[in-house]
Amino acid sequence: xxxxxxxxxxxxxxxxxxxxxxxxxxxxxxxxxxxxxxxxxxxxxxxxxxxxxxxxxxxxxxxxxxxxxxxxxxxxxxxxxxxxxxxxxxxxxxxxxxxxxxxxxxxxxxxxxxxxxxxxxxxxxxxxxxxxxxxxxxxxxxxxxxxxxxxxxxxxxxxxxxxxxxxxxxxxxxxxxxxxxxxxxxxxxxxxxxxxxxxxxxxxxxxxxxxxxxxxxxxxxxxxxxxxxxxxxxxxxxxxxxxxxxxxxxxxxxxxxxxxxxxxxxxxxxxxxxxxxxxxxxxxxxxxxxxxxxxxxxxxxxxxxxxxxxxxxxxxxxxxxxxxxxxxxx
Amino acid sequence: xxxxxxxxxxxxxxxxxxxxxxxxxxxxxxxxxxxxxxxxxxxxxxxxxxxxxxxxxxxxxxxxxxxxxxxxxxxxxxxxxxxxxxxxxxxxxxxxxxxxxxxxxxxxxxxxxxxxxxxxxxxxxxxxxxxxxxxxxxxxxxxxxxxxxxxxxxxxxxxxxxxxxxxxxxxxxxxxxxxxxxxx
Numbered sequence: 001x002x003x004x005x006x007x008x009x010x011x012x013x014x015x016x017x018x019x020x021x022x023x024x025x026x027x028x029x030x031x032x033x034x035x036x037x038x039x040x041x042x043x044x045x046x047x048x049x050x051x052x053x054x055x056x057x058x059x060x061x062x063x064x065x066x067x068x069x070x071x072x073x074x075x076x077x078x079x080x081x082x083x084x085x086x087x088x089x090x091x092x093x094x095x096x097x098x099x100x101x102x103x104x105x106x107x108x109x110x111x112x113x114x115x116x117x118x119x120x121x122x123x124x125x126x127x128x129x130x131x132x133x134x135x136x137x138x139x140x141x142x143x144x145x146x147x148x149x150x151x152x153x154x155x156x157x158x159x160x161x162x163x164x165x166x167x168x169x170x171x172x173x174x175x176x177x178x179x180x181x182x183x184x185x186x187x188x189x190x191x192x193x194x195x196x197x198x199x200x201x202x203x204x205x206x207x208x209x210x211x212x213x214x215x216x217x218x219x220x221x222x223x224x225x226x227x228x229x230x231x232x233x234x235x236x237x238x239x240x241x242x243x244x245x246x247x248x249x250x251x252x253x254x255x256x257x258x259x260x261x262x263x264x265x266x267x268x269x270x271x272x273x274x275x276x277x278x279x280x281x282x283x284x285x286x287x288x289x290x291x292x293x294x295x296x297x298x299x300x301x302x303x304x305x306x307x308x309x310x311x312x313x314x315x316x317x318x319x320x321x322x323x324x325x326x327x328x329x330x
Numbered sequence: 331x332x333x334x335x336x337x338x339x340x341x342x343x344x345x346x347x348x349x350x351x352x353x354x355x356x357x358x359x360x361x362x363x364x365x366x367x368x369x370x371x372x373x374x375x376x377x378x379x380x381x382x383x384x385x386x387x388x389x390x391x392x393x394x395x396x397x398x399x400x401x402x403x404x405x406x407x408x409x410x411x412x413x414x415x416x417x418x419x420x421x422x423x424x425x426x427x428x429x430x431x432x433x434x435x436x437x438x439x440x441x442x443x444x445x446x447x448x449x450x451x452x453x454x455x456x457x458x459x460x461x462x463x464x465x466x467x468x469x470x471x472x473x474x475x476x477x478x479x480x481x482x483x484x485x486x487x488x489x490x491x492x493x494x495x496x497x498x499x500x501x502x503x504x505x506x507x508x509x510x511x512x513x514x
Contacts, residue, residue, distance in 0.1 A: 084376050213378060295512045308513040315510060318375055319492045324514060 002038035003288070004204070006280045008273050010045040015055040037061045038303075039207050041200075043070060043276055062210065064203040069185060069270055072199040077210055084213035090317040091218045098149070104220035104323065105150050108234050109157045111325025113141050115241040116164040118328045119249075123171050130170075136163040153221065157237070164241075172252050175259060185268035189259060190248070192270050193279065197244030198236065200283050205232040205239070208306035212314045235309055238326045243302060247282050256282070291330050336485035337478045344407055344447040354409045355484050357422075357436045363484050364432035365501055370484065371493030372507050406448060412440050420444070420454045430456070434467060435480060441469040442477040 007013065011024040020032045020040075032040065034055075039062040048063075056063060057078045067073035094100045117137045124130040140160040147153045161181075168178040168190060178190040186192035206229050209216045216229035221237070224230050251257045261275030271279060287303040300308070309326050316323035340355060342348040362370035401413040401421055413421045422437040424430070437454045444450050454467035469477075487494070496511050505511070 084378075086375055213376075295514050296509060308509065311510045311513040314377075315513065318377070319371075321492070321495075321514075 002036050004039050004041060004284055005032050005037055006041040006043060006277070006284070007046060008043045008277050008280075012047045013040070013042070013052060014048065015052045020052065020055065034059050034061060039064055039203070041203065041280070042066060043280075044273075062207050064206070066199070069268070070196055070199070070276065072203060075203070075206060077206075087213045087314060087318065088215050088218070091215055094317055095218055095220060095224070101220050102148065102150055102153060105153045105234075106144055106147060107323055107325045108221045108237055109144055109153055109160070110141065111327050112157060112237040112241075113137055113144070113160045114325075114327040115238060116160060119241045119245060120164060120167055123167065128167070128170050130167050133163050133167055136160070150221065150223075157221070171249055173255075176252055186270065187267065188269050189262050192262065192268075193248045193252075193257075194244065196271055196276065196279060197248055197283065198240055200280070201236045201239050201243050202229075202232050204243075204287070204303065205235045205306050205310075208310045209235070211307055212310045214310055214314050214317075235306070235313075238309065239306065242328055243283070243286060247279065247286050251279065251282055294329070336482045339485070340481055341446060344409065344443075353485060355439070355481055357410050357412075357440060359484055359488075360436045360439045360480060361429070361432040363480055363487070364435050365429070366499060366505070367483075367487050368493045368496055368511060369505060369507055370487050371490065372510070374488040377507065377510060406443070410440055410443055412444075415455065418452065420452050421457055422454065423457050423459060426458065426460065435476070437467050438469055438473050439477050439480070441467070442474060445469065 007022055009022070009024045011022055013020065013022050015021075016031075018034075020034050022030045022032065024030070037059070040056070041064045043066045053063070053076055056076070060078045062078060063076040065073045065075065094104060117134065120130050120133050120137065124134060137160055140156050140163070144153065144156050147156060165178065165181055172178060172190060176190050177188060179188070181194065182188075182191050183195050186195045206216060209229070209231060214231065216231045218224055219230035219234045222230040222233040257275055257278055261272055261278065263270050263272045288301055290299040290301050291305075292298070293300045293308075305326060312323055315321060336353060339348060339351065339353040343352045343354055359370060359373065362373055401415050403411060404414055405411045413423070415421050420437065420440055422433050422440070424433040433456055437456055441452055441454050444452050451469075454469075456465040456467055457463070502508055502511075
C-alpha cells in the first residue's frame, strides 16, 4: 500500500520534470516520491497549479486540503477510473429501504461500540477501573438490537461514545483535561487532538472509498448531506478508536506532545505546526502497522483495513452477502 | 429472464435480432466460467479489478508482447477479440499451462462464434510462449456441444441475483478479485 505525504510548511507545490517538489518560502526544495504516494495532505498555505493537478491525476494521487485551524477543507481527487451505475443504484436502494438502512446503521454502531470497548478494556486492566463504562457499553450494544429507526440508532451511538469519552480524563496524563467533546472549534488540547485525528481518519477513508466505485455521498448512519462525504463518516466511526484515539493516548502518555505544541486562543485550542507534524508522523506509523488477517491469510496494514471495509460494504450491496463491520480482533 | 435457449439469445444478440434482453459472452467470460463462477459473476457486475495485481500485470504483458510480429488483432462485433496468425489460424496466448482448460474453452468459443455468427470455419492454436509450446485445437461436434453448454452455464451465473459462495481454490491467490472476494 502506498503512503501519505504531509506538507506543513507554507510554499509552493509543483510538478518538476517527472516528480513533485515542494518549494518552501525560504526557497528550500524537497522532492516527494510520487510513485509511492497514495495521497498528499496539505496543512500549510500552499500554491499549486493545474499542471500539478494533472500530474497527480495521472499518478492517481489525491490531494487532501486542510484549511484554517486545520479543518478539513476538501480534496482534489484523481479522475475516477472506475464508475459503476450498478453499485450506485444498489447503494441508493439500500438507503431507500428503511429496514436495510437501519440494519446497516446498526452495524456501523455495533462495530464502533466494539472498538471503543477494546480501548476501554485495555486500560481497565492497566491501573484504571472502567467497569461501569464497560457495563454501559454492553448495555448500549444490547439496546442497539431493539432500535427501529436511524435517529434511535444514532442516539445509542451518542450514549456509547459519551461513556467512552468519559474515560479520557483518567487515561490522559495530568495537565490534559478533556471534560466532554466539543468542536467548532475545539476548546482544549484533548478536543483539538480528537478533531485533528478524526479528520485524518476521515480523509484516509475518502481515499479508500475512491478505490471502489462506491459513491461517498450515499450513507446510512449519517444522513447523506450536502458538501460532505457522509459515507466516510459512517466508516470513520468504526476506525476512530483504533486509528485516532490510540495515537492520542500514546503521544500524551509518552510526553511526545506537551501543552507547548498547542496554540490557545480566546475560545479555541489548536495544535501548532510542530504539534501537527508530530501527530501526523505517529498517525502515519500507526497506519503502517500490520496485523494478520484471518480470511486473507496474510498481514495487512491498518490503512489497508480501510480499503477492505469499502470492499466489504460494496460486496454486501452487490451480492446481498452479509456485511460484518470491522471489529478489532486482536 | 427468458424461456428461450441462451445459445439462441446469444446468436440473436450477435445478429442484432434480440429483443430487450441482450446476451453477450466474451472470451474472458468463458475463461472465468471454467476457473471460477464467482469471479464470472463479479466480472458481470463490473467490479473493478486490482490493476496492480501481479498476475494481471504479467498476463497483460505476455498478451501484448508475445508473437507480436506474426499475428493480427481482430475484433468481432465488439464482443470477441481474436488473434489471427499469418496462416489463418486463430491463436490464443496464455502465460502458463496451468490455465490450459479455460484458455482452450475460450479458443473453442472463438471458433464456434466464427462459425455460427460470422460463417467461417477456422482452426485454432493454443500457444504458451513462456514455455515454447503450441497445441492445435479443432471445433468438432463434441467441442461445439461443450461450448453451448458453457454458454448456458454462463447465462445462469450472470443472471443470478447473487454469486455462488466463495470456495478456496489454488487460483485464488493470484486472482485480481482476491481481496474483494475474501474480505469479510
